[in-house]
Amino acid sequence: MWRIKCILSVSLIAVSLHLYIPTISARDVSFDSFVFSQQWLPTFCMHATEEVRIACKIPDMVKNWVIHGIWPESSKKPDPPAFCNSSWHFNESDIKSIEDELKIRWPNVFTSTGRTSFWKHEWEKHGTCAVDKPYIFNEKSYFEMGIKLNKQYNLRHIYERSGIIAVNYTSYKCEDFRNVIKKNWNVESIITCVHSKEHRQYILQTEICFDKSFKPIDCKRDQKCLQCSQKENIWYPPLENTATPDTCSNQQIENNFFTVGKRTPCKSFMGVCTYKNDNSGTSNGVSSRGYC
Ligand SMILES: *[C@@H]1O[C@H](CO)[C@@H](O)[C@H](O)[C@H]1NC(C)=O
Numbered sequence: 001m002w003r004i005k006c007i008l009s010v011s012l013i014a015v016s017l018h019l020y021i022p023t024i025s026a027r028d029v030s031f032d033s034f035v036f037s038q039q040w041l042p043t044f045c046m047h048a049t050e051e052v053r054i055a056c057k058i059p060d061m062v063k064n065w066v067i068h069g070i071w072p073e074s075s076k077k078p079d080p081p082a083f084c085n086s087s088w089h090f091n092e093s094d095i096k097s098i099e100d101e102l103k104i105r106w107p108n109v110f111t112s113t114g115r116t117s118f119w120k121h122e123w124e125k126h127g128t129c130a131v132d133k134p135y136i137f138n139e140k141s142y143f144e145m146g147i148k149l150n151k152q153y154n155l156r157h158i159y160e161r162s163g164i165i166a167v168n169y170t171s172y173k174c175e176d177f178r179n180v181i182k183k184n185w186n187v188e189s190i191i192t193c194v195h196s197k198e199h200r201q202y203i204l205q206t207e208i209c210f211d212k213s214f215k216p217i218d219c220k221r222d223q224k225c226l227q228c229s230q231k232e233n234i235w236y237p238p239l240e241n242t243a244t245p246d247t248c249s250n251q252q253i254e255n256n257f258f259t260v261g262k263r264t265p266c267k268s269f270m271g272v273c274t275y276k277n278d279n280s281g282t283s284n285g286v287s288s289r290g291y292c
């Protein structure tokens with residue numbers, strides 16, 4: 001419940017309207033794991049625009065899943081720690097040197113809010129609670145860890161490699177996404193959906209959980225498909241600024257992702273594609289489903 005509120009109310013409403021929950025002093029701020037949450041902006045912006053009526057724009061440079069946040073969690077308490085150090089204000093100059101990368105990997109997509117408002121919110125609410133040496137020891141290291149995890153847990157790439165592609169003509173089950181994470185990193189993840197007026201459900205978020213040394217672990221919450229109806233399929237809408245690979249030949253690698261010439265989509269391809277990603281050069285992936 002908290003997480004749903006966090007995603008939909010806090011990120012959409014609090015970030016945009018700067019309605020921050022006041023800090024209560026003398027609380028237990030201990031935690032034992034992290035949730036690394038990544039969002040799929042085509043869903044996020046569709047939802048923001050259509051349901052919540054907040055203007056939203058995906059920057060052209062964005063070609064992948066983006067960071068929502070790194071959130072400390074405690075298995076001993078229902079509510080995760082939040083706003084742990086009210087004197088540790090967000091300071092843009094601390095992250096100036098990584099801002100260009102944050103704009104691509106951790107962007108604020110609400111056009112009516114300040115460029116740094118999302119970062120400020122994530123730092124002050126979650127980052128101040130996530131400080132835990134040696135990995136996160138100040139504001140910059142919090143954001144750097146986000147960038148590192150976003151590169152390492154490159155969702156578009158691993159979903160695509162398993163034939164889960166962001167297109168309008170096919171849809172998936174929650175377990176399809178979770179199985180890809182399981183297969184790649186051997187952990188239980190959490191998928192969150194949102195629903196449109198047309199009663200379709202769309203994938204919004206993928207959460208992967210980590211221990212304090214940033215080793216992936218099973219996410220502990222019982223519910224692993226939040227707001228996703230198990231009976232219905234889940235849509236994974238295309239990112240309009242990138243073509244989706246509908247072929248395994250003729251790929252150009254651009255900024256970590258695949259762009260291909262526009263072709264008429266078809267649904268029966270089974271074959272081997274060669275992919276590149278930003279950390280490890282070339283790897284082979286087998287497409288089990290998806291495109292011709
Ligand atoms: C709170 O933030 C200040 C910086 O504003 C820092 O010096 C202090 O160590 C922080 N306190 C804790 C408990 O982390």
Ligand SMILES: *[C@@H]1O[C@H](CO)[C@@H](O)[C@H](O)[C@H]1NC(C)=O
Nearest residue numbers: 088089090091092093094095
């Ligand atoms: C932000 O950090 C810079 C450099 O570390 C410092 O000079 C400045 O005073 C800080 N700004 C605020 C508002 O604390």
Ligand SMILES: *[C@@H]1O[C@H](CO)[C@@H](O)[C@H](O)[C@H]1NC(C)=O
Nearest residue numbers: 046167168169237238239240
């Ligand atoms: C995919 O569907 C969404 C939502 O219905 C629509 O806004 C978008 O234009 C479609 N994209 C393509 C490439 O057809």
